[in-house]
Amino acid sequence: MAAISSSVHCLFSCNSHHHLQREQSGSLCRLGGSRVFVSSSIWKLSLFSGVDSKRRRTLICAVKGDPEEAFKKTVEIDRMIDALRDANPREVEKLVLENILAFDEVFWIRLAARSDTCKSDDDKKDYEELATTVMTIVDCVVNKTREKIETSTDILKGILRPAIDGVEEISWAPRDPEAINLMEKEIIQREKEGQLDEGFLSEVSAQLRQAKEDKDKPGLLAMLQKVLQLYSATILSKRSYAKKGNEVVKAEHFLETLIKAPEEQWNKLFVDGLTIGKGDITPDELSAVIKKRIERTLIRTEGGSYQQRILTEYLKGIESRAEEITKLMQG
Structure with a gap:
């Protein structure tokens, strides 16, 4: 954005990245209202190449916890693995998307453990190919989530542009009284286009929390609050x-x-x-x-x-x- 102040530039170039990091710490991301653990590709693949069986057994023991609960979890994971192995490619994608929360550390460790017990190289290869397929689908979901966060940030920047373009120091109310009217028109138009979805509201809420924590951007805080007020008025007035x-x-x-x-x-x-x-x-x-x-x-x-x-x-x-x-x- 042209002539944007340093604080606003930091908000959207750095803070959005931190927002993503908060929601995706190495492999933790938010999808809608759910938190999804997605192990890194390198870590997942390492379970199938170069990690000895003793090390995997140690990992399995480390995540077991309560024996009864661990047994139930193992049974659930085995059912999922069996369903994935029996499914065709289209059905595999559907199963992964419908059960995205199931693909945590315990899942990948169990999948690797089952691969270890295979008596034939063909069966072992099947497990490795299944792991790669599931990994690819899950990583695709993570990438789409990252793109969605970036898109929501761009939408917010577009809404705030009338109030911050060419401004060196953020203040509220804007020096140009027409800025709020332009922000409202932008919100109305983007709402008609279906852009102000949960991803957008999540982004505004995250930026608002960060502005409150920083305590040194009162103008920006008021501006973000105004965005939510204008959004609420637009939706409730329908x-x-x-x-x-x-x-x-x-x-x-x-x-x-x-x-x-x-x-x-x-x-x-x-x-x-x-x-x-x-x-x-x-x-x-x-x-x-x-x-x-x-x-x-x-x-x-x-x-x-x-x-x-x-x-x-x-x-x-x-x-x-x-x-x-x-x-x-x-x-």
Whole structure:
């Protein structure tokens, strides 16, 4: 990105790499909401070439733990290995993708141990070819995950570009007031194109955590928070519950006005819209529709997803601010 400040350059060139390293430490990566252990190619292949049987037995003993649990794990792995050996190439790929969490250290050690017990060179060769095939598929998944993280970083950079292009020192709010509008338009467009998926939300959340830990980039922290606020407003505004037949449900309409409005305008909207100020919506009515919207959000989003957490936090933020204003006005 042209004329980008050193802190932002570090964020996206170095920090994204650290984010990947956190999720993929040697062989640990995140796929969706799951953590997947993928042994390095060299380590896996070494189990089949140049590592003596005594060393492998030592490794097997080291990972056993509870005997009963170890036995159950071994039975499960043997079933997986047998299924993979009997499957055709297309079925092998399907099995690997469906059971990606199964390919941990214990799996590779067990596969190597079974190779050791083979009585013929042909059987041993079959195991080595199976290991190579599975390894290739798993490594492909890791590479696609890495590419996805990099793509999500590029999307985030594109959204932030209006606020940071040509800026030497990151500050909030941006010097150009139009920057936020341009960021919002960028988010709306990219959401229409299906780019703001779980991978993107994961990347923003990771960058936000890092900015909080660093404590020396308050402008960047506020900027990333604004991205999530604009995202939440965009998604939540796609559905309206303000009309019931020909009638307008005032509390729902008021909530939707708050959802679409910048956070900086919430206080004024509360004073103008609630009965504690100049309006005709009671705090209890607003609280009721917020809780109902949170309930609808929980139903319509995947449990435990970044989207679910971000949208519900945004709604709870509105509720919390309303409670603060209510207490202040009444006190």
